[in-house]
Amino acid sequence: MLVRVRPLLTSDPTAERVWPRAQARKAGQLFSGLLAMNVVFLGCAFISSMIFNRVAITLRDVGIFLSILKLLSLCWIIYYLLCTSRKPHAVLYRDSHAGPVWVQGSLVLFGACTILLHVFRIGYIISHIHCKSPLEILFPCTEIIFICIQVWNVIFSGIQSLRLIAGRCGLMLTMATDLLLWLLAVTNDSVHREIESALKGFSSSCTCPNTTACLILQKGYVLLYPFNPEYCLIGSSMLYVMWKNVGRRIPPHHAIHAKPKFKLRGVIYGLVLGISTLFIGICIFMTYQIQATSSAPSQETLVLYYSYYVALLPMMTVGALAGTVIHGLEERELDTLKNPTRSLDVILLMGAALGQIGISYFSIVAIVATNPGDLLDRLSLTYAVSLIIQHITQNIFIIEGLHRQPLVENPDTSPKHENCDPRRVYPLEIRQELRRVSHTYRHTYGRLNWKRKALKEISIFLVLCNIILWIMPTFGMHPAFENGLEKSFYGYSTWFAIVNFGLPLGVFYRMHSIGGLLEVYVSS
C-alpha cells in the first residue's frame, strides 16, 4: 500500500501553483544549457583542430562555422524583436538587471572599437587582395552586422517577457557564439604573424603595394586587437546575466534601500594623491605612445613604465590593507541577506582578477627560470609580484566593503521614512526604543567619523589609481609583448594566447573594480 507523504506536510495553498512555473524554468534552463554546451564543445573541437592540424581544418572552415552560428543567432534576435514589438507593454519588461549603466556603456564602447578593428581588417585584406581570397572579407562583414544587432538587442530590449524555452535557447546560442569568437580571438595569431614578418622586412609572397596605407592599417589592427576579446567577454557575460534573470522576480525588499548620493565633500588627501598619480601616469603613457608609433619603445621608457608600477602598486596595497583593517574596526554589521546582484559582482571581480594574476605567475616563472639579472627583468619580476598582491588585497577590500550595510544620512528626510512615518506605524515603546538607538548611534558615529573618512579617502585614491591602470592597457600599452623575455621563453603562439586571455580580463577587472570602489566610497 503506497500513499504520498509530502502533501500532509505542505499546508501552504500557493505551493501547488508555484510548481509548474518552477518546472518550466528548470526545463528551460536545462535545455538551453545543454544547447550551449554542445555548441561550445563543437566549436572548441573545431578551433583546436585548426590549431593542431592546420592542413585539415583551415581558418576559413572555422570562419564558415562561426558565420552559420552568427546567422542563427541573428535570426533569433530578429524573430524575438518582432515578437516583443507586437506586445504593447513590452518596454515594461526591460531587464534592468542585465548590468549597471557603466557595463552597458562599455559594451557600446568596446563594440564600436571592435567594429573599427574589423574595418581595419577589411582594409588590410583589400590591400592584399591580389594574394588573398575575396571570401575573407565576408567574415569581418558578418562580424560587424552581428555586433551592431547584438549591442542593440542587449541595450535597447529586454528578455524578461520571454519565459519560453525559445527565449532561453536564443540567449544561450548567442552566448555560445560570443564565447567561441572569444576563443578564436585569443588563439588566432595568424594576422599578427603576417604583420610582424612584414614589419621586420621579411619578403613573403604576399606584400602590400601601398606601404604607408598598409602601415597605418597594420598599426591600427594591432592596437585595436585587444578590444575584440574584451567585447566578446563582456557580451557573453551580459547575456549570461540576462539568461539567469529570465523569469526571475526581483524580491521587493531590494528596492527599499535608499541609495546614498555621490559627494566629494571633505575628501582631500586621497583625491590629491590620486590625481597626481593619474597625471604622472598619463605623462608616462604619452611618452610610451609617441615612441611606439614611430618605432619600438626604448629601454628607458620600459624602465620608466615598470618603475611607475612598482612605486604605485605597493601604495595601493597599503591603502587596501588599511581599508580592510578599518572595515574590521568599524563594527558595522554585515549584510548577510542573499543578494544575487552582489554575488554576481563578487564572482565577476574574482574571475576577472584571474586574468592578470595568471599572466603575472607565467611571467614570474619565466623570469625566475631564465634568471637574467638585467635591471629591466628584475623590475618586471617585482612588477608581477606586486600586481598579484595588489589584486588580492584590493579584492578583499572591495568584497568587505560591499558586504557592509550602507549608512544613510539624516533618516528623517530619507525616502523610506517619508513613506512610513514612525509615529504612525510603531507603538509608543518602540518609538522610545527607536529614539534610544538613534541616540546611541549618533554617539557612536562621533567616534567612527575618522574611520569613515579614512575609508572614503582610501577608496577615492584607489578609484583614481584604477582609472590610470585601466587607461594604459586599454589604449595600447602592452609592454608584456614588447619586453620579449616571456615571448622567447614560452614561444610566440603560447605567449600570445596567455596575454590575449589575460589582458582583456585585466581591463575588465579594472573597470569592474572602479564600479565596486565607487560603491564602497558612497556607502561608507
Add this chain to the structure above:
Amino acid sequence: MLVRVRPLLTSDPTAERVWPRAQARKAGQLFSGLLAMNVVFLGCAFISSMIFNRVAITLRDVGIFLSILKLLSLCWIIYYLLCTSRKPHAVLYRDSHAGPVWVQGSLVLFGACTILLHVFRIGYIISHIHCKSPLEILFPCTEIIFICIQVWNVIFSGIQSLRLIAGRCGLMLTMATDLLLWLLAVTNDSVHREIESALKGFSSSCTCPNTTACLILQKGYVLLYPFNPEYCLIGSSMLYVMWKNVGRRIPPHHAIHAKPKFKLRGVIYGLVLGISTLFIGICIFMTYQIQATSSAPSQETLVLYYSYYVALLPMMTVGALAGTVIHGLEERELDTLKNPTRSLDVILLMGAALGQIGISYFSIVAIVATNPGDLLDRLSLTYAVSLIIQHITQNIFIIEGLHRQPLVENPDTSPKHENCDPRRVYPLEIRQELRRVSHTYRHTYGRLNWKRKALKEISIFLVLCNIILWIMPTFGMHPAFENGLEKSFYGYSTWFAIVNFGLPLGVFYRMHSIGGLLEVYVSS
C-alpha cells in the same frame, strides 16, 4: 547627522549573534579560496613552462615543487589529526556529507590502484637505474605516502569540528595539490613516449637489461595510468565538498525523509535485458584484453567493440527518453526545496559528462575532416555521435528523477509516523483530511502503477548498462588510443592530453550515474 538605519528593521534578537559567525565563515572561505587560487596558478605556470620550454623547467623541478606542496599538506593533516584526537567527542563531528559510501569506496579503490601504479613506476625506474637519476624514485615514494595519509584522513576523520581558518586553508592546500597532480597526470606523457619507443624497438641510449620484467612493468604502468588522474579528481572533489561543509549546520528537515529500501520485486524485462547486455559486454571485453596482452588488438576486435556500443547506446537513449516522457506523465510534484547535496550531485553529473562529450566532439571533427570512408572510422563516427546523445538524454532522465518526491511505502510503519502519531498531533478535521488524501492517492496509485513499473524497468536496465560501460574503460580498454586516426590528426601530445582529461571524467560519470539511477529506481 547620520544614524544607522539597519537596527530599526531587525527586531530579531538572535540576529546579532549570527553575524560574527557568518563573518568568520566568509573570511575563512575568502582566505582559503585565495590561497588555493594562488597555489593552482603558480603550479599551472610551472607545468606549462615545462610543456613549452623543456630546457629551462624540467620534470624534476615540477616534481620538487609538488613534493614541497605534498609535504605542507601532510604537515597540516598530521597537525589536524593530532588536534582532533585530543577532543573527546571528535567522532561526533565526522563529516558524513563528504560523499556517499560508493564515493568513499571508489576513493579507496582508485587510491589503491594509483599506489600500485607508482610501485610499477618505481620498478620501471629501478630497471633503468643505470641511465636515470636515483632522485626520480623519490617522487613516486612521496606520492604513495601522500595518497595513504590523504585517503585515511578523508575517510576516517572529519572536518566539521574545525571552524578555524587554518582548517579551511589546509583543505584548500590539499585540494590544490590534488588538482596540480591531476594536471601533471593529464599532460605529462614522457614515460608513455619512452615506453612506446621501447616497444617499437627504437634503440635509445636507455634500454632495459631484463626484457620480460620490463615488459610487465611497462604494460602495468600503461594499464593502470588512468587511475592516477581519476584518483586526483575524486580526491579533490571530496575535499571541495568537505570545504563547503565546514561550519555548515545541516537543516533538520533533511533527516525526516524515510529512505525507501532497494528491492528487485516485479522487475523482469529491464533486469533480463540488462544482464544479457552485461554478459555480451564482458565477452567482448575478455576477447579484447586477451588480444591486447599479447599484441595490439586486431581490426575485427575493434569493429566488434564499436558495433556493440553502436547497438547499445541507441537502446539506452530510447530508454532514457521513454523514462523522461513517463516522468512528465506522472504528475508527481517536483521537490523544489533547496538541497545542497542534490545540487552538487547534478553539477557533478553534468560536469563529469563533459569529459566523454569533449572526446567525442574532438573525434567527430577529426573523422569528418579526414573523411576516410573506412568501415572502422564510420563506426567510430556513429559511436561518437551516439555517445553524446546518450549522455545528454541520460542526464535529463536522472535529473528529472532526482527532483521527484519519493513515494514511501506503508506510512503507518515508516519511522516518521512512529515518532509522531497523527492521532496525538493533529486535530480531528486534519485527520479526516489526511484520510481523504490518503484514499485519493491510493486510488491514483492504482492508475500510476504501470508508469512506476516502467520507470523501475528502465532504471535497472540503465544501471546494468552503465556498469558494463564503467568496467570497460576502467580496466584498460581504450580503443581511442589504439585506433590511431585522432592520434595522427591532433598529434600524440595533444590527443594524450584530451584523452587523459576526458577518460577519467567519463569513468567518474559512469560511477556517478549508477548512483543516480539507483536513487531514481528506489524512489520511483
